[in-house]
Amino acid sequence: MHTIYEIEFLEDVTEKLKAVAHPIRFLMVDLLYVEKELSVTEIHEKLDIEQAVASHHLRILKNQDIVKVSRDGKNSYYSLAKEEYHNIINCFTGK
Numbered sequence: 001m002h003t004i005y006e007i008e009f010l011e012d013v014t015e016k017l018k019a020v021a022h023p024i025r026f027l028m029v030d031l032l033y034v035e036k037e038l039s040v041t042e043i044h045e046k047l048d049i050e051q052a053v054a055s056h057h058l059r060i061l062k063n064q065d066i067v068k069v070s071r072d073g074k075n076s077y078y079s080l081a082k083e084e085y086h087n088i089i090n091c092f093t094g095k
Contacts, residue, residue, distance in 0.1 A: 016085075037078065039075050039077055068080075
């Protein structure tokens with residue numbers, strides 16, 4: 001049995017997949033699944049990338065609603081919008 005999907009739904013899904021389909025963003029999704037919530041500073045230090053690079057990739061994930069941001073004063077903390085987004089990683093890593 002084939003399920004019929006609305007084109008808007010399919011476009012949204014493929015945009016989310018494109019957002020995760022980058023090595024740094026792939027690692028970010030995995031890291032946020034394990035750590036639950038991290039600041040940009042913690043993310044860039046753990047991934048050994050520049051803070052500007054981390055911010056750029058987090059913005060892409062945020063624009064696709066893959067991560068969410070909570071603020072505490074001047075600090076921004078990132079977490080997965082849905083833990084199920086980690087299943088994308090599991091599909092390719094066998095975890």
